[in-house]
Amino acid sequence: MVAPVLEGWFTLDEYAPQLLGTRCVACGSYHFPPQTVFCRNPDCESDTLEEVELSRTGRLWSFTNACYAPPPPYVKEEPFHPYAIAAVELERERMVILGQVVRGVDVPDLKIGMDMELALETIPGHDSERLTWKWRPADGGAR
Amino acid sequence: MSREIALLGVGMHPWGKWGRNFVEYGVHAARAALADAGVDWRDVPFVSGAATVRCGYPGYVAGATFAQALGWQGAQVNTSYAACASGSQALAAARAKILAGECEVALVVGADTTPKGFLAPQAGERPNDPDWVRFRVGITNPTYFALYARRRMALYGDTVEDFARVKVKNAAHGYANPNARYRKKFSAQDVADSVMVADPLRLMDVCATSDGGAAIVVASLDFAKRMGRADAPRVAGISTATPTFASGQVEMPDLATDSAVAAEPRSFRAALPRQAYEEAGVGPEDIDLAEVYDLSTALELDWMEDLGLCAEGEAASLLRADETAVGGRLPVNPSGGLACFGEAVPAQALAQICELTWQLRGEAGERQVTGARVGITANQGLFGHGSSVIVKR
Numbered sequence: 001m002v003a004p005v006l007e008g009w010f011t012l013d014e015y016a017p018q019l020l021g022t023r024c025v026a027c028g029s030y031h032f033p034p035q036t037v038f039c040r041n042p043d044c045e046s047d048t049l050e051e052v053e054l055s056r057t058g059r060l061w062s063f064t065n066a067c068y069a070p071p072p073p074y075v076k077e078e079p080f081h082p083y084a085i086a087a088v089e090l091e092r093e094r095m096v097i098l099g100q101v102v103r104g105v106d107v108p109d110l111k112i113g114m115d116m117e118l119a120l121e122t123i124p125g126h127d128s129e130r131l132t133w134k135w136r137p138a139d140g141g142a143r
Numbered sequence: 144m145s146r147e148i149a150l151l152g153v154g155m156h157p158w159g160k161w162g163r164n165f166v167e168y169g170v171h172a173a174r175a176a177l178a179d180a181g182v183d184w185r186d187v188p189f190v191s192g193a194a195t196v197r198c199g200y201p202g203y204v205a206g207a208t209f210a211q212a213l214g215w216q217g218a219q220v221n222t223s224y225a226a227c228a229s230g231s232q233a234l235a236a237a238r239a240k241i242l243a244g245e246c247e248v249a250l251v252v253g254a255d256t257t258p259k260g261f262l263a264p265q266a267g268e269r270p271n272d273p274d275w276v277r278f279r280v281g282i283t284n285p286t287y288f289a290l291y292a293r294r295r296m297a298l299y300g301d302t303v304e305d306f307a308r309v310k311v312k313n314a315a316h317g318y319a320n321p322n323a324r325y326r327k328k329f330s331a332q333d334v335a336d337s338v339m340v341a342d343p344l345r346l347m348d349v350c351a352t353s354d355g356g357a358a359i360v361v362a363s364l365d366f367a368k369r370m371g372r373a374d375a376p377r378v379a380g381i382s383t384a385t386p387t388f389a390s391g392q393v394e395m396p397d398l399a400t401d402s403a404v405a406a407e408p409r410s411f412r413a414a415l416p417r418q419a420y421e422e423a424g425v426g427p428e429d430i431d432l433a434e435v436y437d438l439s440t441a442l443e444l445d446w447m448e449d450l451g452l453c454a455e456g457e458a459a460s461l462l463r464a465d466e467t468a469v470g471g472r473l474p475v476n477p478s479g480g481l482a483c484f485g486e487a488v489p490a491q492a493l494a495q496i497c498e499l500t501w502q503l504r505g506e507a508g509e510r511q512v513t514g515a516r517v518g519i520t521a522n523q524g525l526f527g528h529g530s531s532v533i534v535k536r
Contacts, residue, residue: 005279006270029389030402035271041405042388062297064289064341066281073268073279085282085341087290087393094403096393098290100281107342112297123281132280 002122005130008034010120011053012131017120018053019097019133025050030093054097056118057138058088061096063110077124084109086135088116102136109137146422147377148241149367150534151248152180152360153497158324158353158484162256165198166212168356169205169254172490173213176250180360181370184213187360188246191237192222193229193253193489202255205489206233209252219246226524227436228383229253230357230492231532235381237361247366253489254356274396274525284438285349287395289341292441296343299456301444303343305463307334309440310347310482312468317479319509322494324353325483334440348440353485357493359500376503378496379517380423380533386411395525412449415529416521423533425517427451430473432502432512434495436522437480446521447475450531469510477502477510492530495520503536 001012011018021032024039026046031039032054038047065084069076084101101110102121115138122129154175156168169192177184192206201208206222219240223232230253237249269275277283295301311331317323329347337346367375386394389401391408400408420426427450435446444458452473453461461467467475478484478498481491499518501507515536522530 006276024405027405029405032399033273033276040388040401044405062290062293064286064293064343065339066283066286066341067339070278070281070283073275074281083281085286085290094389094408095400097399098277098282098286098393099398112293 002129002131005123005125005132010133012120014120016056017118017133018056019118021052021054021093022049023052024048030054030095032095032097055090055092058090058116060110060112060114060116061087061089062112063087063101063107065107075124075126086110086116088135100132100134102134105136115139145364146242147364147379148238148361149364149372149375149377150359150496150500151362151367151370151372151375152176152178152182153500154179154358155322155494155497156254156356157322158355158487160324161354163354165195165202165254165256165354165356166208168256168354169209169252169358170212172254172356172358173209173250173252176358176360182248182360185216187218187248187250189219189221189237189240189249191233191249191251192220193233193493194222194224195255195489196224197255197257205253225383225528225530226526227486227488227491227522228524228528228530229489231381231530232383234359234361234378234493234496234532235383238378238381241361241363248360248362250358250360251493252356252358253493255487255489256354257352257487273398277396277398282398283341284395285341285344287393288349288439288442289344290393291445292343292439295441295444299459301441301459304331305444305459306344306348306440307331308462309437309443310334312462313437313476313480313482316469316477316510317483320479320483323479323483324485344439344441350438350481351485353487355484355487355490355494357490357497359493359496376500376534376536378532379425379535380419380421382416382418382529382531384415384418384529385527387414394527410449411527411529412445412523415523416450416519416531419519419531419533423535425533429517430519431515432474432477432499432518434476434478434480434498434518434520437476437482438486440482443475443480450519450521469512474512477507477512492520492522495522496532496534499534503534
């Protein structure tokens with residue numbers, strides 16, 4: 001299996017991956033990225049957070065694309081292939097999470113409000129590709 | 144007791160791209176501000192620098208760097224870094240010192256020299272640094288601007304033509320600004336013909352990065368009076384706010400919002416100017432002009448609403464009615480904005496104040512907003528740095 005770009009940020013289930021976050025046991029606030037070790041609710045004194053798998057589906061809050069390769073630390077492949085980017089709102093967690101969109105799904109395929117689901121796909125790496133989370137339309141993105 | 148301080152002098156080095164040492168631009172701006180104030184460098188007891196993180200150690204300690212460049216004279220020093228909001232933090236430090244009676248006059252200065260293209264973080268593997276992570280997975284600054292722009296289109300019916308209109312308006316303003324980097328009357332077609340960067344935003348919708356330097360000399364009202372400058376514009380309010388949990392909009396450089404399970408989601412930008420309005424004792428209805436952070440054309444529209452200058456969703460209609468152009472009811476970015484300057488991070492918040500000062504003095508030439516008495520600035524730095532300053536005459 002291709003190594004993840006960030007350790008411990010998502011499960012490696014290629015069929016139904018999930019982002020890994022943390023949840024405060026006292027107030028229930030979710031946190032992503034998962035390294036958060038203290039509850040970010042200013043009114044919550046608990047610092048006991050449990051690792052949780054975040055909802056793997058959500059609604060598209062907004063979207064865009066990257067027409068030019070980002071600067072380092074993004075590892076630019078030659079030639080650069082533009083990709084879409086999605087901000088997806090998770091209902092249970094009441095939070096919005098960004099991610100690239102899977103290859104083959106572009107801006108014209110996207111519409112605010114559509115159902116999206118999490119996927120794993122590669123992005124360029126220095127010695128070899130890396131696995132990262134991406135979003136895709138929940139219906140498979142069929143045009 | 145008044146919490147206002149006087150804006151005695153302002154100065155800028157023109158914005159551009161020369162790749163010279165940032166200190167040169169800062170010294171140029173500082174000397175211009177000191178001359179404008181009629182204050183000798185020798186007589187400045189406090190230097191408040193806005194840092195740059197792109198120029199190595201001297202940039203991290205910008206206050207001292209500028210003081211040394213101007214010539215050590217033993218002044219007290221402070222250096223602030225708050226990304227794009229650095230200038231406002233540096234001003235707040237100077238104001239606090241003056242209001243505490245620890246000094247009567249202070250120099251606030253920021254300058255930068257920046258790399259071409261996207262703003263990039265420092266080198267090294269840093270998975271615990273949100274700014275490193277977001278670039279690693281392919282998220283840039285224009286990503287955020289474009290997400291917000293797409294929301295405006297979906298929620299309010301704004302169009303890419305509306306966004307282009309912001310550029311055209313600001314380009315007309317910048318044409319009359321000798322400090323602007325871009326002084327060309329771009330048309331809507333120019334915007335539409337430029338390459339797509341992050342859909343729906345094109346190259347001319349997104350601001351560049353620039354070299355530049357700005358400085359202000361602030362003083363107690365008493366000092367200003369003794370200098371015969373009781374009529375100088377005054378800083379009436381400053382906000383350097385952070386967000387309130389649960390922050391409901393995904394903000395640079397984060398990849399996620401807070402979770403609103405335990406607390407209602409809030410807008411950081413909408414809350415950002417409150418402290419400034421409160422301190423200044425004015426409301427949005429009192430504002431004559433605004434300098435806001437048009438990192439993208441669409442973002443200028445968000446700022447208008449977040450400052451309460453119009454209702455949510457209405458900004459584009461004001462723009463279309465030419466109300467936000469110089470000559471209109473509520474000019475926004477009469478300087479030409481980032482559209483004409485590009486961004487010089489630590490200098491930008493100070494540049495906004497320079498513009499308001501010239502406007503309130505009646506010294507803005509062809510950009511002059513008639514009868515300008517109350518102006519507001521707004522910007523926002525990465526990692527939760529809000530910035531808003533109200534200037535009054």
